[in-house]
Amino acid sequence: MRLFLLACLAVVPIIAQATVYRWVDENGKVHYSDKPTSNAEIVTLKENTHNKVTVPKAIDYEKDVTAQEAEVAVDYKLSIISPEQEATIRDNDGNVDIVATTQPKPPKSALYTLYMDGKLVGEAQHNAVFNLKNIDRGTHQFEVKMITQSGKVLASSSPRTVFLHRARVGNVQKAPKAKS
Template structure:
């Protein structure tokens, strides 16, 4: 409302302020001014109308296509590293770390978070080295996603790997039971 009122007042004042006078001063210089000179002959300068452009409302089809386009990937390279591809990952306590390779570097405000078996794992971090703890033995899938706040911006390809842990209940790992000695 205030902006409309200000524009209206300026529009009303524009014709009064737009009057330009031209005259020659005592030194023979041509002078242009918005005030008529005292005691000097002057002529009114007629100005051409100013250019104006009306703002066009965006068409519905343009707005729809802007909202339906897939967001552009922020990173040209986003992948997990340090995972075995052919053999099992040996981690007796189920703790290991993986690397994240990305290009360009991680932008400020972006964080990395792992997706273990399709579910978010651990806290988001800005470091390209992420740790997993106490992962049970067996086959798992792992991916990394880039977050901005809580919104997922991009996700890497999913890697499948197998965790191999020592079975502590195996008879081979039990200490030998001493055989009783015959009594003398």
């Protein structure tokens, strides 16, 4: 059985190199075939007419993964630069701006997330400046995290405590006056 298979495989290249015949019929139409006819002539094909298939260079996924891991292996330092630790912010609208910085320069694909009192605030974004609106008065703790597209944490800032003072929240209704 193996000998038969080997013989068949040896014949395949010979068949693939079949001779091509060309002839013109009585109407002047040119025909090509692999079977000879009475007025056919053998066509010799030029080297540049043969199909050449080149296989594209294989992608080395392990190398790509190693490059991504090397990117993750960098020891990033993330810190909140504004507001200062235990800063008191007086804003009647409850607006707070959180600004963080990263050393060394983060990868372009890095995202930043903000946590207020342990809960994620908003969605991940490409810059480390967060503008919060209508935050309740009181003591709040903020933390910024730099993450990859897949959600892996690259760096975290240390928690920053901030005190927010608001003169009033919403419309405060006055008690009705007593009738005398």
